[in-house]
Every structure is written in C-alpha cells, then in structure tokens.
Amino acid sequence: MTKELKGRPVAKALLERTMKTVEDLKKIDCYPTLAIVRVGDDKSSISYENAAIKTMQQSGIAVEPVVFKETADAEEVLQSIEALNQKADIHGILVMQPLPDTLSRNDIARCLNPNKDIDGLTPENLGRVVENDPTTLVPSTPKAVMALLEFYGIEVEGKDVCVIGSSPVVGKPLSIMLLNEEATVANVHVKTKDIKQYTCQADIVISATGVVELVKAEHIKEGAIVIDVGFGYKDGKPVGDVSYDDVFEKAGAITPVPGGVGSITTAILAEQVAQAAWNQRSD
Amino acid sequence: MTKELKGRPVAKALLERTMKTVEDLKKIDCYPTLAIVRVGDDKSSISYENAAIKTMQQSGIAVEPVVFKETADAEEVLQSIEALNQKADIHGILVMQPLPDTLSRNDIARCLNPNKDIDGLTPENLGRVVENDPTTLVPSTPKAVMALLEFYGIEVEGKDVCVIGSSPVVGKPLSIMLLNEEATVANVHVKTKDIKQYTCQADIVISATGVVELVKAEHIKEGAIVIDVGFGYKDGKPVGDVSYDDVFEKAGAITPVPGGVGSITTAILAEQVAQAAWNQRSD
Structure with a gap:
C-alpha cells in the first residue's frame, strides 16, 4: 500500500464509473441535471461551486445555477427549492453553504425533496444511513x-x-x-x-x-x-x-x-446525481 | 444513588408527566388515540400489546386495535396503515412485531406517517435523531x-x-x-x-x-x-x-x-403518543 493516500486517484476512479452510468442514462433519454442554489457571493462557496461544476461537466452531468442576492428573502429561496423539487428534468439539488442568517441548514433539510438531496442533508436520507439502505443518498x-x-x-x-x-x-x-x-x-x-x-x-x-x-x-x-x-x-x-x-x-x-x-467530495456529488437520476428513472 | 436501577419508578414518573400532557390536550378537545396493528397471534406480541394497552389506559390515551389474521395479504395490511395515516383522530400507530414473512420491517417503515410513528421506525425520525431534533419521535x-x-x-x-x-x-x-x-x-x-x-x-x-x-x-x-x-x-x-x-x-x-x-418502554410509547398528538395539534 502506498503511504500517502492521495484523493485524486480515488476521484478519478469514481468519475470514470459515474461517466458510464451517465452514458447509460442518456441512452434511455435521461439527462442527469444538477441545480446548484447559492445565496450571496461568498468566495469559498463560489470556488467550491466552480469545482463542482467542473466535475459535473467531466461526468456528463448538466448544471443549472440558481443564484440569489445575499439580501434575498428566506421564503423566496425556499419557494425556488420547492419549484426545483417538482421539476422532472432536475435530478439533484445542491444548496451551497454558507446560508444567510435568515435561513438555517434545517430549513433547507425540511424543504428539499429527499430523492434529489445529493448531499444527504434531509432527515429521511440520514435515517436511511442508520438503516443501512445501500440505495440512499448520503452526506x-x-x-x-x-x-x-x-x-x-x-x-x-x-x-x-x-x-x-x-x-x-x-x-x-x-x-x-x-x-x-x-x-x-x-x-x-x-x-x-x-x-x-x-x-x-x-x-x-x-x-x-x-x-x-x-x-x-x-x-x-x-x-x-x-x-x-x-x-x-x-x-x-x-x-x-x-x-x-x-x-x-x-x-x-x-x-x-x-x-x-x-479532493473526492465533488466526485461523490456527481456519483450521487447519477444515482438520484437512476432512482428517479426507475420510479 | 441506589445500586439497583429499577425501571418501575422511572415508568411511574414518565406516566405522571404524560397524564398531565394528556389532560391538557383533552382541555383543547384533542383525545390522544393509539392504533395498534397486529398480524397473527404471536403470544409474546399479545402479551406486550396488553402491557401497552394497560399503560395507555393509565395515561388516559384511547386504543384502537387493528388485528389481521396471520394469513393476511401484505397489501391489505399496508393499506390499513395508509388509512390510519390519514385519520385525523388517530395520533399514533404501533405496528407489533413479529411481522409475517411477506412483510418486512422496512415495508412498514416506508409506509408509516412519520408524525404518527411513535416507535421511531421511519427513516425520517431516525434521521432527526442524528440531527438532534428534540421534538422527534424516537425508537x-x-x-x-x-x-x-x-x-x-x-x-x-x-x-x-x-x-x-x-x-x-x-x-x-x-x-x-x-x-x-x-x-x-x-x-x-x-x-x-x-x-x-x-x-x-x-x-x-x-x-x-x-x-x-x-x-x-x-x-x-x-x-x-x-x-x-x-x-x-x-x-x-x-x-x-x-x-x-x-x-x-x-x-x-x-x-x-x-x-x-x-419495564419502561410502554411508558415511552405513551409519552410519544401524547407528543405526537401535541405535534399534530399545533400543526
């Protein structure tokens, strides 16, 4: 075993597997798409978002950015997530941190559709981890x-x-x-x-x-x-x-x-967008 | 501290607190009611059911037993749970174990309304334990x-x-x-x-x-x-x-x-029926 456990080879292997899943999905006319919701212009948030977008593109996953001003109303953001929950051509929703003061992580967790919750934020998905359900989307x-x-x-x-x-x-x-x-x-x-x-x-x-x-x-x-x-x-x-x-x-x-x-987390997110699309496809 | 940690005094203290909650609920015309679903006639299941019924009665909680023959169809049982999920005058649902071979614990967990899941079986409630949500119903x-x-x-x-x-x-x-x-x-x-x-x-x-x-x-x-x-x-x-x-x-x-x-678990179930009724009341 190598002594230094680098993340990049892990991410590469995950991406290759995800690319194949995405190809299979496209053959059955399912085009995996991730909505990324960001409130405000936090620098490290944008930098992580850019890394996520790059990984999605490498995997063949489309990205739909949804950006709110930092002054946005909590209700407006939650309504936008509700709308994304309903849209059949959106398979995953990623809500960037940090959130403005008026919105808690729990507000988002209560609002997100668990089937599109590709970062395992919702109680339903966390509970499925406790149950050891292998199909669940996890943090x-x-x-x-x-x-x-x-x-x-x-x-x-x-x-x-x-x-x-x-x-x-x-x-x-x-x-x-x-x-x-x-x-x-x-x-x-x-x-x-x-x-x-x-x-x-x-x-x-x-x-x-x-x-x-x-x-x-x-x-x-x-x-x-x-x-x-x-x-x-x-x-x-x-x-x-x-x-x-x-x-x-x-x-x-x-x-x-x-x-x-x-350096592995965005590859996990891509894997879970593909998994979410697959789960929604077989529904 | 006493050396032998007996359960009975714990159960008694819990019951007294639950009785007060139930009285408060009745004052606002909410009559906490538990549906107990049992399939078949397993002896230890009936004995636990009887203990649960006694505790509910002591707490002022009404019980509605729903009994199926051991040969009952899985679909029939799940439909009955679905109906109980919808009934506004049922605040908690307890599904007795063991279940027949045709029904898994997970089938029940996927079907139960988390708001009525007074034994913390559903992934949503398990996930809220991970979140450390103090209002959740737990195992x-x-x-x-x-x-x-x-x-x-x-x-x-x-x-x-x-x-x-x-x-x-x-x-x-x-x-x-x-x-x-x-x-x-x-x-x-x-x-x-x-x-x-x-x-x-x-x-x-x-x-x-x-x-x-x-x-x-x-x-x-x-x-x-x-x-x-x-x-x-x-x-x-x-x-x-x-x-x-x-x-x-x-x-x-x-x-x-x-x-x-x-000897404490049925008192916990009663506490959670009252909690569930309270949560549904304030909805």
Whole structure:
C-alpha cells in the first residue's frame, strides 16, 4: 500500500464509473441535471461551486445555477427549492453553504425533496444511513472517506476505528457508515476526557474537527491509518487536523491536506446525481 | 444513588408527566388515540400489546386495535396503515412485531406517517435523531435507556460509554442519542476484536445484544454503571445480557432483568403518543 493516500486517484476512479452510468442514462433519454442554489457571493462557496461544476461537466452531468442576492428573502429561496423539487428534468439539488442568517441548514433539510438531496442533508436520507439502505443518498464528506478506504483496499470490518468529531454532517454519519461495515467505532470529541486513550488503540484514526494540528504522533499507534478530514490554515497555508510531518513516519498510511479527502467530495456529488437520476428513472 | 436501577419508578414518573400532557390536550378537545396493528397471534406480541394497552389506559390515551389474521395479504395490511395515516383522530400507530414473512420491517417503515410513528421506525425520525431534533419521535428502547439514566441522575456528558450491539433498533440510535448528550461513545459488537478493551475503560456499559450473560465482572471496571437491555432465558428463567450476580458487587449501579429497561418502554410509547398528538395539534 502506498503511504500517502492521495484523493485524486480515488476521484478519478469514481468519475470514470459515474461517466458510464451517465452514458447509460442518456441512452434511455435521461439527462442527469444538477441545480446548484447559492445565496450571496461568498468566495469559498463560489470556488467550491466552480469545482463542482467542473466535475459535473467531466461526468456528463448538466448544471443549472440558481443564484440569489445575499439580501434575498428566506421564503423566496425556499419557494425556488420547492419549484426545483417538482421539476422532472432536475435530478439533484445542491444548496451551497454558507446560508444567510435568515435561513438555517434545517430549513433547507425540511424543504428539499429527499430523492434529489445529493448531499444527504434531509432527515429521511440520514435515517436511511442508520438503516443501512445501500440505495440512499448520503452526506458527501463521510462517503468520500469510505470511498478512499475502499479504493486503497483498507478493510474496516472488525477494525478498531476512532472518529474524532461528532458533527451531524461528518462525525456522526461517518460513525454510522463505519458501523454498517462492521468496524468497531469509538466516537470522541471536545468533551472526551482522554482522546489519546481511544486514538492510541485504533487501527484507523479519522479526524474531522477543523482544529488545526490536533492529531500528533503521540496520538496514534505505530502503523495506524490516519485519515484527515479537517481543513484550516496555519501561517497562511492550508492544513488539516493532523500534524502531517510529525505523524507521517509513525503512520502506516496517511491522507494529505490539501489533496486528500477534500479532493473526492465533488466526485461523490456527481456519483450521487447519477444515482438520484437512476432512482428517479426507475420510479 | 441506589445500586439497583429499577425501571418501575422511572415508568411511574414518565406516566405522571404524560397524564398531565394528556389532560391538557383533552382541555383543547384533542383525545390522544393509539392504533395498534397486529398480524397473527404471536403470544409474546399479545402479551406486550396488553402491557401497552394497560399503560395507555393509565395515561388516559384511547386504543384502537387493528388485528389481521396471520394469513393476511401484505397489501391489505399496508393499506390499513395508509388509512390510519390519514385519520385525523388517530395520533399514533404501533405496528407489533413479529411481522409475517411477506412483510418486512422496512415495508412498514416506508409506509408509516412519520408524525404518527411513535416507535421511531421511519427513516425520517431516525434521521432527526442524528440531527438532534428534540421534538422527534424516537425508537422506544434506546429512549427508555436515556430516561433511566436521567431519572437516576447519571450524567453522560463527557463520560466514557460503551454500547454493546449495533442494531438499527437499539445499538445505533442509542449511540447517537448518547453522542447528542456529549458522551464519548464506543460501539462494539460481534465483530469487535477485544470487547473488554472497551468495556473495561467505560464509566457506563450498556449491553443490547440478546446474548445471555455476555457481560461478566471481568468486563467492567470497579464502580461502573451497567445497563442491561438484553432479554433471554436461562434454565427457563428470564435473564439479560449481564451475568447479574457476578457483576452486582463490582458495579456502581446496575439494572435488573426483568424489571429494568424493559419495564419502561410502554411508558415511552405513551409519552410519544401524547407528543405526537401535541405535534399534530399545533400543526
């Protein structure tokens, strides 16, 4: 196994598979289309949107951008999503973060059609993760982690896995996905008495906190797999939750930041637009 | 703290609170009503149904039994549930297990109206547990565990909790509920390499496997809280997952079987019928 678990080859493999699914769909006159809803002009939001658009184009998926001014009324945005829910030629809807103060993530989750919810935001899709329903649309970041593990042949069944962070977007659904694959999962977080007690006994440590360089060599056992889902800045340079140079020698394998899990998420979104189109097609 | 954590006082306190809610609802002309759907005449199912009916009566909740022959058509049962979904004077629907071979738990979960799903079976309600939505209807057994911990003043925030068993009905939702209360949660199961490694470092051990006397004194640390969600038989007598006599001395506190968590679940169901009626009332 390669020591540095890069995200790009994973994304490439996913894209190739999605391209084939999209081709098959087009043969039966279904043209997978993603609506991207953005409110305001947040720079990092636009940059992620551009990356998503590029990935969709590579996969043969059409994109319909829906842009609101930052001053837009909450009701106006929700009505636009309702309209997209109804449109038969829109298969997926991606609502960009951050949202304006008048709109919560939950407002969007309550409004989105679960069949078009390609980033696993709705309670119905989150619940299907708990049920271990393989056809469900799931949150993209935890799925990117699972795809990376699978791509590099890292078995999780029966392994001791420690997930750091318990957000409803990454930590909790990731813990459930790992349990679904029969890993032993310890979920630790800011209230944990002694994080090291768990990380040091883990075969796989996955950190998703956004706390820069939280995980050091002393936190892992020799040869552990270290997956870094964090993203932050140190001295103006992008870094993750893991103190990379410190951990590299001791780890069995490790994901870089940038270039690790983060470079897989748009490929997951594309995969799920194709899956959503497929599900809607067979309805 | 008492050493034996009996379920009955917990159930009594819950019932008193529910009775008040039901009285308030009746003052605004809302008469909480539960439909209980049973297919066939499974003995343990009827016995649990009778216990549920008694608890509902104590709480002032009306019960409408809907009984099908074991030979009933799956479509006929699902249509009856659909009809109950629509009836404004039915606030909760409880579908008894076991179901006949032609009907899966998932068929029921896909058919039930989430607003009437008082045992947290539907993906929408499971997903709201992941979201930590306090108004959601949740699976009764994990909620009974949380109610017991709360009643006996056992704080979980920051505690090391080990959940044994990862079923979608108990283990997984319980792990999520504990994470929502900011416990550190290790979820172990049949594929775990070394269960003791986790149980012995836990402040609270919760076992939900159905494996008779799986948990022995050697599995817990001195003074740990031990919650037994298991149910089985040994020499014709009902027992749990925990080897009670063996563990009692070493534990800080322990639930008996029978008379522990199992004796709280019907009170949780009553609480959730009242909650469902309340939610539907304010719609």
